[in-house]
Every structure is written in C-alpha cells, then in structure tokens.
C-alpha cells in the first residue's frame with residue numbers, strides 16, 4: 001500500500017506525494033545505493049515523477065525527470081535551500097563552502113567568486129596546468145592491470161596543488177595535504193557520524209583543521225604577491241562595487257573548491273577512459289583529432305577543435321553523473337508538478353538516474369556520443385534533460401574549468417598512450433558514495449611515443 005508523505009492543505013488542488021517508505025529511518029537506503037537505476041525506475045513506474053521514502057535517515061522526496069529537476073533547481077519561489085540539505089552530508093568538513101550558502105548571502109559570495117572564473121583567468125589556469133599534466137602522464141609506467149582511476153585521482157590531486165594552490169610543496173607535504181583532503185571528503189559518507197578516534201568522522205574533523213591551518217598559513221603571501229592560481233584569484237577577487245572575500249571566506253571557499261573540483265573531474269575522466277577502452281573506434285577517433293592539433297600541450301584556443309572529445313565527455317557525464325543527486329530542503333510549503341511538499345522535507349534531484357530515463361534518451365544504456373552532435377542533440381528535448389552541472393543559482397561555477405582540464409589531460413593521454421580492457425569486461429560501478437569503479441578500472445596501458 002502506498003503511503004502519503006503529508007495531506008495537501010484543505011481546499012488546494014494539490015496531490016499528495018506517494019511512496020513506499022520502507023522501515024523508518026533506514027527505508028530502502030541500501031537497495032538504492034546498490035541499484036540506484038533499478039530502484040528509481042521502479043518508483044517512477046509505481047508512483048510517477050514525485051515520490052517519497054526513507055533515505056539515509058530522512059524522509060526524502062525524490063523528483064524524477066527534467067521538468068521536476070527544473071522546478072527544484074531553478075527554485076523560483078525560493079522554497080528550496082541548499083545549506084540545510086548539504087550540511088547533513090558534508091557540513092562539518094566543508095563548512096561555509098559556497099554551495100552551502102543560500103539566497104542573498106549565496107548571491108553575494110557568488111558574485112565575488114565569479115571573478116576567479118573569467119575567461120582570462122581560465123586561460124591562465126590552463127597554462128599553469130600544462131607542465132603538470134606532462135609530468136604526471138609522463139611518469140606513468142605502462143603495463144597490465146594498470147588502475148586508471150587511481151592514477152587519474154593522483155594526477156588531479158597533483159594538478160590541484162599547481163593550479164588551485166599555486167604553492168611549491170615537496171612530496172611529503174603535498175601527500176600530507178592531499179591525505180587531509182581525502183579524509184575530509186571520505187568523512188561525508190561515514191556510517192558513524194560523530195567523532196570516534198580512528199573512524200572516518202574523527203579523521204575528517206582533524207583533516208579540516210590541517211587544511212584550515214595550511215591555507216591560513218599561506219594566505220598573507222597570496223594576498224600580497226598574487227599569482228595565476230585559484231587561491232590568489234580568490235584573495236584578489238573584487239566586484240565592481242568593491243566587495244571582497246574575508247580571510248575566513250577564502251579559506252572556506254578554497255577547501256570547498258578543491259572538493260568540488262577533484263572527485264567530479266576524476267570520475268568523469270575515469271568514465272571516459274572506460275568507454276573509450278570498450279569502444280576502440282572512438283578512442284582512435286579522438287586520438288586522430290588530437291594528433292591533428294599538432295601540439296603536445298594544447299592552448300586554451302585549441303580546445304574547441306577537440307569536438308569529438310567534447311561529445312565523449314558529455315556522454316560520459318550522462319552515463320555516470322559525477323554528482324549523482326542534488327539535495328535540497330524545503331524551507332516553506334511548496335509544490336512540484338502539482339504535488340504538495342511540506343516545509344522541512346528533504347528533496348532530491350537524482351541526476352544519475354535522470355540521465356538514463358527511457359522517456360528522455362534513446363537507448364539510454366548505450367554509449368553513443370553522437371547523441372550530443374549538432375545533427376541529433378538529444379539533450380535538447382529539455383533544458384534539464386542533461387544536468388551534470390546542476391542548474392539555477394548554484395549551477396557549477398567550475399563547469400568551464402572542468403571541461404578545460406578534462407580535455408587538456410585527455411589530449412596528452414591520447415597522444416602518448418593507448419589503453420584497452422579484455423573483451424566482455426564490465427566495470428563494477430560502486431554507487432554507495434560518489435560513483436567510482438570498485439576495481440579501480442584495471443586496463444592494459446601501452447605507451448605510443
């Protein structure tokens with residue numbers, strides 16, 4: 001029997017949200033983590049696009065499909081807030097990151113932060129990244145069982161030191177900061193959500209202190225000397241009417257931006273590698289395009305020429321949306337597609353499963369980058385059909401940075417390496433946290449030059 005989340009107000013023509021909530025607090029959390037696609041489909045067919053159930057200890061309304069995603073993300077009535085929703089998952093470790101701010105305050109910070117993501121800034125970040133990519137990819141030792149995911153994760157972490165922090169660190173200091181950063185990220189998915197020494201939550205709080213000290217220590221030099229890195233850009237960012245970030249803001253935003261940038265880009269590149277290994281004809285096609293560029297280290301203006309790589313990147317983000325779900329908290333009574341959502345509800349936009357809805361995508365399980373090509377543009381069926389970067393006021397501010405970095409890295413990998421997986425290999429995609437291959441994506445890696 002379906003259960004009603006809350007009766008709609010008397011006299012309204014709203015419908016209740018129905019669901020099969022499962023056991024209080026636990027609900028279908030484990031099943032949803034193990035098989036998000038199957039569970040989402042089942043709910044959609046039983047209850048339609050808006051349904052509810054217990055998820056991670058909360059009554060959670062899941063809104064499926066592009067129309068519902070648009071309503072929640074565009075948030076016309078300011079009914080949905082980010083802070084209270086995201087804080088539950090990542091709050092203590094990414095406190096006062098811009099994604100956790102709301103409404104006027106968020107807008108104020110966003111206007112300042114935007115100054116660190118202008119085209120000239122992106123061009124400078126790209127230049128700073130080139131040598132680091134060359135060094136990282138050049139150090140790879142080809143062989144069988146080479147774990148793509150692990151190497152890409154290390155590379156993006158190392159690039160973050162160059163491009164985000166712009167600080168010279170010796171290996172042990174870089175590892176210490178990277179380690180703290182990884183602990184802060186992992187803490188968000190801890191089962192025991194209070195500090196017990198040795199467990200994730202405790203390590204996460206300690207890591208947060210390490211990161212705060214690190215950025216605070218380097219801040220005075222960044223303020224005075226500047227540089228072409230994101231840290232310096234946030235220190236210097238100023239709106240036309242003279243608003244700037246305080247020292248605390250810079251520290252909070254740096255820690256958050258590292259997190260926002262790192263796993264998402266790693267996941268996208270790993271997904272691209274997986275599908276390019278399974279579809280060698282596409283790997284050849286994108287490699288040819290890179291060769292035609294005639295430059296080992298691409299320039300900012302070159303990236304537009306990597307058109308097939310762009311299609312592959314979009315298709316990878318469709319098949320595996322790096323941020324699988326976008327949570328919000330209803331701060332007042334509201335509605336989605338005619339369903340009554342009471343104040344206090346947690347509402348989730350599941351981009352991971354939305355991207356594979358057969359109502360929206362032709363043959364959604366198939367790797368078919370051409371679906372994004374001009375002559376097809378399947379994504380145009382709805383503005384929110386493809387939304388790996390979210391939408392509305394919180395739409396990813398690093399979207400262009402991400403595209404630039406991913407293409408710059410892949411261009412160099414394609415020119416110097418070929419990789420493959422055994423026939424019939426299918427990766428074990430772990431969706432218990434941000435999606436990643438449980439086996440690290442072992443490939444056979446060969447050097448080309």
Ligand code: HEM
Pocket residue numbers: 082098099100110256257260261262264265268322323326327388389390391393394395396397398399401402
């Ligand atoms: C493939 C890579 C990336 C993906 C898929 C991605 C995805 C997202 C998504 C879905 C959001 C919105 C979350 C929400 O609405 O609740 C977001 C926000 C954000 N992202 Fe990204 N991101 C990526 C890369 C980056 C990079 C490289 C940076 C920084 C250089 C970055 C910085 C941010 C920031 C600061 C926000 C918060 C914006 C705000 O709240 O105003 N992201 N990202």
